[in-house]
Amino acid sequence: xxxxxxxxxxxxxxxxxxxxxxxxxxxxxxxxxxxxxxxxxxxxxxxxxxxxxxxxxxxxxxxxxxxxxxxxxxxxxxxxxxxxxxxxxxxxxxxxxxxxxxxxxxxxxxxxxxxxxxxxxxxxxxxxxxxxxxxxxxxxxxxxxxxxxxxxxxxxxxxxxxxxxxxxxxxxxxxxxxxxxxxxxxxxxxxxxxxxxxxxxxxxxxxxxxxxxxxxxxxxxxxxxxxxxxxxxxxxxxxxxxxxxxxxxxxxxxxxxxxxxxxxxxxxxxxxxxxxxxxxxxxxxxxxxxxxxxxxxxxxxxxxxxxxxxxxxxxxxxxxxxxxxxxxxxxxxxxxxxxxxxxxxxxxxxxxxxxxxxxxxxxxxxxxxxxxxxxxxxxxxxxxxxxxxxxxxxxxxxxxxxxxxxxxxxxxxxxxxxxxxxxxxxxxxxxxxxxx
Numbered sequence: 001x002x003x004x005x006x007x008x009x010x011x012x013x014x015x016x017x018x019x020x021x022x023x024x025x026x027x028x029x030x031x032x033x034x035x036x037x038x039x040x041x042x043x044x045x046x047x048x049x050x051x052x053x054x055x056x057x058x059x060x061x062x063x064x065x066x067x068x069x070x071x072x073x074x075x076x077x078x079x080x081x082x083x084x085x086x087x088x089x090x091x092x093x094x095x096x097x098x099x100x101x102x103x104x105x106x107x108x109x110x111x112x113x114x115x116x117x118x119x120x121x122x123x124x125x126x127x128x129x130x131x132x133x134x135x136x137x138x139x140x141x142x143x144x145x146x147x148x149x150x151x152x153x154x155x156x157x158x159x160x161x162x163x164x165x166x167x168x169x170x171x172x173x174x175x176x177x178x179x180x181x182x183x184x185x186x187x188x189x190x191x192x193x194x195x196x197x198x199x200x201x202x203x204x205x206x207x208x209x210x211x212x213x214x215x216x217x218x219x220x221x222x223x224x225x226x227x228x229x230x231x232x233x234x235x236x237x238x239x240x241x242x243x244x245x246x247x248x249x250x251x252x253x254x255x256x257x258x259x260x261x262x263x264x265x266x267x268x269x270x271x272x273x274x275x276x277x278x279x280x281x282x283x284x285x286x287x288x289x290x291x292x293x294x295x296x297x298x299x300x301x302x303x304x305x306x307x308x309x310x311x312x313x314x315x316x317x318x319x320x321x322x323x324x325x326x327x328x329x330x331x332x333x334x335x336x337x338x339x340x341x342x343x344x345x346x347x348x349x350x351x352x353x354x355x356x357x358x359x360x361x362x363x364x365x366x367x368x369x370x371x372x373x374x375x376x377x378x379x380x381x382x383x384x385x386x387x388x389x390x391x392x393x394x395x396x397x398x399x400x401x402x403x404x405x406x407x408x409x410x411x412x413x414x415x416x417x418x419x420x421x422x423x424x425x426x427x428x429x430x431x432x433x434x435x436x
Contacts, residue, residue, distance in 0.1 A: 001396060005395065006431060006434055008400065008427075009430055009431045010048060010427075010431070012400050012424065012426075012427035013427050015027075016422065020059065020076045020077070021059040022038060022074075023037075023041045023424050024424065025037045025402075025424050025425065026419075026420030026422060026423045027420075027422065029419070029420040030082065030420065031077070031081050031082055032074060032076060032077070033073065034073055034108065035071065035072045035107070035111075036072075036168055037424060037425050038056045038057065038059075039057070039111035039115040040366055040369070040425040040428050040429055041424050041425055041428045042056040042057050042115055042118075042119065042428075043119070043429065044424075044425075044427060044428020044430075044431040045428065047431050048431075050123060050125075053119055054132050057112065057115065057116070057136060058136065059076075060074065060112075061136055061139045062101070063098050063100065063103055064098065064142070064143070065094065065096050065097050065098055066096040066097075067146055067150070068142035068144075068145055069094075069096070069097075069107065069143070070107065070112070070143050071098075071103035071104050071107065072103075072104050072106045072108035073089075073103060075101065075102045075103060076101065083190065084215070089102075089103070089105055089219075090105075091103045091104060091105050093219055093222040093223055094222055094223040094224070095222075104165075105215070105223035106163050106165050106166050106215075108166060109168050109240060110143060110147065110241070111244050111248065112140045112143065112248065113140050113144070113247070113248025113249065113251040113255075114244075114248050114251040116133050116137060116251060116252075117251035117254060119132075119133070120255065122432075134259055137256070137259070140252065141252060141265055141269075144245065144248065147159045148272050150226075151225060153226075153229045154297075156275065156279050157272065157274075157276035157277075157278065158237045158242055158276065158279050158284070159241070159242060159245065160237055160297055161234075161236055161237075161241055162218065162228050162232045163211070163215065164234065166238075166241070167240060168240065169307065170203060170358060170359055171203040171204075171207055171358050172307055172309075173352035173360055174303055174307060174309075176352070177296075177303065178234055178236075178296065178298075179210045181233070182210050184210045184213035185209065186209060202358060214232065214234050217231060217233070218232065233298060234298070235296070236294055237283070237295040238309065239280065239284050239292035239293065239310060239312060239313060240312045242276065242280060242284070243292075243312040243316045243318060246273060246276050246277060246318060247315055247317075249272055249273045250273065250316065252265075252269055253266055253273070256269070277318055280292070281320070285323060286302065286304060289330065290323075290326040290330045291311070291330050292309075292311075292312075292318075293306070293310065305346075306330065306334060306346075306347040306350075307345060307346045308335075308345045308346070309367070311331055311374065312367070312374065313327075314327065314371070314375060314377060315371070315374035316374075328375070331383075334349050335348060336383075339407065339408055339409070340406045340408060341390040341393065341394060341408060342363070342371070342386060342387050342390045343363060343368055343387065344406040345359050345360070345362055345363065345403075346359065348361070348406065355405050355406055355407055356418060358403065358418075361406065362403035362406065362418060363390075363404045363405070363406050364402075364403050364404075365426040365429050365430060366425050368387050368388075368390070368429075369391070369429040369433060372387045372388050372391070372433060375387060391430065392433070393411075394411065395430055398416065398417035399421060400422055400423050400426045400427045401426065402418065402420040402423040403417075403419050404416055404418065405417075
């Protein structure tokens with residue numbers, strides 16, 4: 001079965017690779033380049049085609065803005081199959097935006113640091129891969145510098161996101177309380193996603209009104225981070241986002257050590273790292289819930305809900321051994337029932353849980369990969385094995401879909417695979433897990 005899955009996964013990635021040097025997440029549904037998708041996709045390619053892995057990262061970094069910002073979508077081509085596109089986002093409003101590519105003015109979780117480390121670890125020609133990393137690593141460092149200089153208004157080591165799309169977990173119930181207090185206008189637009197996927201699996205029209213309204217606010221201030229921090233109704237410190245940044249800090253420190261000659265950058269990364277890890281545990285770890293939670297900077301309060309993102313700090317080595325044990329107990333007790341596959345994207349014991357609805361309950365392979373790596377790091381070997389085996393089962397029974405129902409009775413009937421099919425990061429990260 002392993003060889004069959006690997007062959008199918010490579011076929012998915014190769015079919016989604018574009019002549020411009022990047023890979024779309026899924027045909028029709030996602031026709032452009034997404035930031036964290038490309039990072040995960042590169043990890044899959046590294047196992048069998050390092051040239052494509054490097055191309056994925058090079059093409060993304062080619063769209064970096066002059067201030068170190070890396071956009072969450074790069075619009076390499078013109079197509080009307082996706083909304084909102086380049087004409088809505090108007091990235092040129094920012095004076096330091098890319099002059100070569102149109103993009104969004106949003107970011108996504110900063111995965112590229114640890115992706116470069118993964119390429120090195122996987123590579124069979126480490127000397128050549130290290131030379132490639134040398135050519136790109138400063139761009140990733142500049143991205144980290146952008147975050148700590150522009151997205152940390154309290155100078156506490158935790159960066160904010162100003163839009164739910166920046167989290168990567170688009171319609172999570174985490175955001176419901178913020179949106180309930182938003183008086184967003186009714187937008188008149190034609191969505192493209194619901195023409196490709198059942199609308200019951202996607203965010204609602206009213207949610208999209210809020211999404212577009214927040215972007216319009218950012219556009220009003222020409223994507224100026226200081227003004228966004230002062231005026232955006234959505235301003236959140238996200239444990240997933242910050243855990244990815246911390247993990248990437250760790251990777252850059254290691255890679256700069258291998259490359260040599262960048263002690264100043266290493267020392268700066270170590271300073272960011274020390275402060276960030278401390279604040280993650282002090283501010284975002286909820287000792288009553290035994291889980292990492294979000295902090296609403298605008299309304300100065302924690303959002304005390306548990307999602308799969310709550311466990312991602314394991315991947316970055318953030319919790320103490322004791323906190324990690326408590327965190328895993330929360331994972332098992334709330335998410336780990338024998339009638340479910342791990343790991344639902346939102347707390348299955350919550351009244352907000354929706355097993356078919358995008359980030360409101362379904363299982364995502366990228367979060368499972370992060371969780372798998374985090375559990376291995378803390379030597380929860382049996383649970384890590386279960387996450388890996390569940391991921392393989394999800395795909396082998398249903399195909400390389402975007403997300404999956406966590407309920408075994410639904411999935412085992414063959415009706416629980418949702419979103420886009422032949423989905424790139426599902427294929428890429430299964431390749432990596434199968435090669436463990």
